[in-house]
Amino acid sequence: AQTVTQSQPEMSVQEAETVTLSCTYDTSENNYYLFWYKQPPSRQMILVIRQEAYKQQNATENRFSVNFQKAAKSFSLKISDSQLGDTAMYFCAAFSKAAGNKLTFGGGTRVLVKP
Amino acid sequence: NAGVMQNPRHLVRRRGQEARLRCSPMKGHSHVYWYRQLPEEGLKFMVYLQKENIIDESGMPKERFSAEFPKEGPSILRIQQVVRGDSAAYFCASSPPTLYGYNEQFFGPGTRLTVL
Numbered sequence: 001a002q003t004v005t006q007s008q009p010e011m012s013v014q015e016a017e018t019v020t021l022s023c024t025y026d027t028s029e030n031n032y033y034l035f036w037y038k039q040p041p042s043r044q045m046i047l048v049i050r051q052e053a054y055k056q057q058n059a060t061e062n063r064f065s066v067n068f069q070k071a072a073k074s075f076s077l078k079i080s081d082s083q084l085g086d087t088a089m090y091f092c093a094a095f096s097k098a099a100g101n102k103l104t105f106g107g108g109t110r111v112l113v114k115p
Numbered sequence: 116n117a118g119v120m121q122n123p124r125h126l127v128r129r130r131g132q133e134a135r136l137r138c139s140p141m142k143g144h145s146h147v148y149w150y151r152q153l154p155e156e157g158l159k160f161m162v163y164l165q166k167e168n169i170i171d172e173s174g175m176p177k178e179r180f181s182a183e184f185p186k187e188g189p190s191i192l193r194i195q196q197v198v199r200g201d202s203a204a205y206f207c208a209s210s211p212p213t214l215y216g217y218n219e220q221f222f223g224p225g226t227r228l229t230v231l
Contacts, residue, residue, distance in 0.1 A: 004157075033217045043204060045158070045222035052217075091157050095217055100171050102148060103208075103220060105157035 002027045002094050006106035013082045014114050020067075021077045021109045023092030032096035034068065035103070036077045039089040048090070051075065082113045117141070119209050119223035127229045128197050136192040136226045140209030147190040148220060149182060152204040164190060165212075197230045204228075 003026045013019035025034065036048040051059045051068050058066050063083075067076045079086055092106040120139040128134050140147050145166050150158040151174075163171040164184035175182065179197075184190040194201055204227045208220035 006157075043225050043227075045206065045208075045225075047219065050219075097217065100160075100173070101146070101163050102160040102171065102174070103150075103158070104160070105150075107157045 002029075002032075002096060002099050002104040004092050004094050004104050004106040006092055006109050008109045009107075010110040010112070012112040012114055013079075015084060016081055018078060018080050019082055019111060021079075021090055021092075021111070023075045023077070023106055025073050025075060025092070025094050027073075027094060027096055027099065029096040029098050031098065032094060034066075034075045035093045035095070036064070036066070037091045037093060037105075038086075039091060039108075040085075040087070045091075049077065079111070084113050084115060087111060087113045119144075119207055119221050121205075121207050121223035121226050123226060124224060125227050125229070127231060129231050130198055131196050134194040134197050134201070134228055136194075136205050136207075136228070138190040138192070138207030138209075138223060140190070140207075141221055144209035144211050144221070146210045146212060146218075147184050148208045148210075149190075149192050150206045150208065152206060152225070154203070158206060161192075194228075197228075199230045202228055202230045 005024045032053045034051045038046045049061045063080045089108045091108045093103045147164045149161040152158045160174040162182045179195045181193045204225045206225045207223045210218045210220045
């Protein structure tokens with residue numbers, strides 16, 4: 001079974017500054033994928049970034065980057081140069097085909113970007 | 116290429132009524148997943164379907180809930196005799212088939228079910 005844990009219910013950050021969201025996971029699989037999703041007030045789930053476990057290089061998408069620590073089973077998200085539009089819920093998720101074709105989500109972190 | 120479509124977007128039911136939620140996957144996608152999001156929680160997997168087959172229903176409550184994905188038409192999540200605890204956002208996602216690795220699951224906008 002897979003589990004995903006987000007220990008920060010809420011984070012606030014000033015516009016243009018950086019915020020880091022924590023995520024830890026547990027899986028017995030060797031081949032798995034990790035994701036960060038953004039859910040704005042519209043509730044639409046938007047994929048922010050994805051990491052394949054077999055890749056050592058941390059994924060980056062514009063202002064979003066991850067710190068993937070495989071041995072520690074840690075997968076944090078860094079949002080740089082925060083913008084007001086980044087205000088949303090952020091969910092960490094894991095996928096492993098061997099564990100069933102389903103995404104396992106953490107409980108979420110609410111991010112508030114202040115002007 | 117239209118995205119995943121769900122309807123209705125909002126659904127209000129009284130206790131004991133039936134709720135039917137519909138999901139039309141993206142064109143070319145034959146895999147559909149349903150997730151439920153209770154208030155202030157993350158999404159929880161419910162069921163994974165391919166055309167005319169239920170592949171994994173390990174997340175479905177044992178009673179009152181059923182899902183189908185017929186050869187023609189949308190996938191349907193059906194909740195019979197709804198109770199207040201069924202109030203949640205229900206998300207559908209679709210993906211193309213894959214033999215290994217991962218194909219991105221594209222999410223619909225969700226259906227928010229409110230049970231009075």
